[in-house]
Amino acid sequence: MTTADTRSPAIADLTADVFVAGGGPAATWAALAAAEAGADVVLADKGYCGTSGATAAGGTGVWYVPPHPAEREKAKASREALGGYLADRRWMDRVLDQTYANVNELAGVGRYPFPIGADGAQIRRGVQGPEYMRRMRIRVQRAGVRILDHSPVLELLADASGAVAGVAGIRRQLDTGYRVRAGAVVLATGGCAFLSSALGTNVDTGDGALFAAEAGAELSGMEFSNAYAIAPAFTSVTKTAYYSYATFFHADGTVLDGAGSTKGRSVIARTLMAEGAVLCQIDRASEEVQRQMRAGQPNFFLPFDRLGIDPFTQKFPVTLLAEGTVRGTGGIRIAGDDCSTSVPGLYAAGDAATRELICGGFTGGGSHNAAWAMSSGSWAGAAAARHATALGATARRREIRPLGEAGLRPAGTPGDPGQYREVVAAVQEQVLPYEKNYLRHGERLRPALDSLDATWTALRAGLRGSGAERFRAREAAAMAAHARWMYHSALARTETRGMHKRADFPEQDPAQHHRLLTGGLDTVWVAPESASAVEVAS
């Protein structure tokens, strides 16, 4: 493969105080915080830090609420019921404070050009993805962080005690391996959208959750993993905000009653299943609103302008694309205020971590994910730096061993390197269909899980990648693991709460007012938080 001279030369063995996996908002805020705490930091992204991940492509509203008691109270109260009362007000306060500080820093030192409102003050409630993330890259570089682009992490390294001591990965454009010994590692690899092509998410295959589980960490809230977003049919653009100005129709042009962007999304799903098509027209936007939409989110219009559709006057077909845990809330369990996990030396931030702490079991709409990414990133980065400092030079002298298993070190006879494609297809078949994942029912979840468990058993035995694309096998394994944690948890939660809606248990059950933890790889367990883990049959 040819390479460009802008890339740094081949690097095989590095040492750092802090290693950050990922290159989105969570990773860049983590790298900044660690560097500002005096740590020597290496950040590696699967893609390019600045364009990779859900924020860079999409842009986000941010939970930016000035510290006025009444406004803060309203902000906290607004989501508690939707999230099934699984959030924690103390964490909301922390995230609101940290997000307020980070966004102000982005406006100040970061010189992000927030628009000016009628009152002459900047409006800081949202960011355009490309602009935000190119500025974060520049800041991270100026802070002295070494960035490895196109360098997916493949696995964690641990010392004899099980503490995380570094990572191994590959530089895909150079087809060479790399290894970083580090005092602490931050996982900021995003959520998992199962390669659905929802905007910017195909790099988000849940890798960090797999790494964490291999190191012995738990996950939380994995039943809250069935976010689906509206997009013009056959496109990737899952930008949903402006559909609040839309009317939805049957294919024959009659109005589809009850269909809407949030509450009525299940109506859209049912109609897509029953009738094969749903049409949409953004017919409730005045000319002024139309103009504001173009200024606010230009990427919303890319499909329309390029396909020659006027979305305000013409009906166009829509679909729902899975966004899994990207706009769900499940992820690696956070064990402390500093975003530590239960494994020493391992920290988690952004979509890789659970967001239940601030929004319980629901997030679609509300800017919490963006706020969480920057806040948790800052905390994880600072704490990782402290951890590394406390270890001092001993960190570099530790005996290290690799932790990667599925997709990397098959337990049986290695299969064909192209096998990852079949695994991806098998997982997608169980997690993308609306009738399995979105409109959940025990009768459909159970066989889907059986199929996923069988996929896991087979991949564990033989899946292995090769060459520069060998991280594909790890992605496939991560997706399969993710799907199994999701459905084990979804079956265990025999009620409807947050975004997890069970047709066979349509009510919220006060006896299940707790978070669900899950974990394990060959044998998956699920347990209520704070109770001891019990194994469930897989």
Next chain:
Amino acid sequence: MIEVVSAERCVTCDKCVLACPTNVFDLGPDRIPVIARQSDCQTCFLCEAYCPADALFVAPHAHPEPAGSPLRDERHLAAAGLLGSYRREIGWGHGRTLGASLAIGPDVLPGFGRPAAPATASPATAPPSPERHDR
């Protein structure tokens, strides 16, 4: 998906090769990037944003355009003003105003969707609901 690399416009800066998050491009023999792994393209449009020469075009479909599609035809795209249009809209490039500085969107309507009953609040009169902004 990425459909067009204009050899005529490309200034061989390598930016797209580096910036594409899914590593779709390789450098060709003449240093003009080639679409080496189109099936990995995630249709995120970011290569266009980074291309200083308006030489790239990403069709909005998440599958390849069929042969003969106008969205694969450089001349058609140039005439329709589509080459470089995303970069222009976000205001990247010399002498442009950054789109982010103008990005004042409309209020997202309460309920974030059309109610089941006939709509009571008209969009023009609905109170704004900043807590529910999402994208």
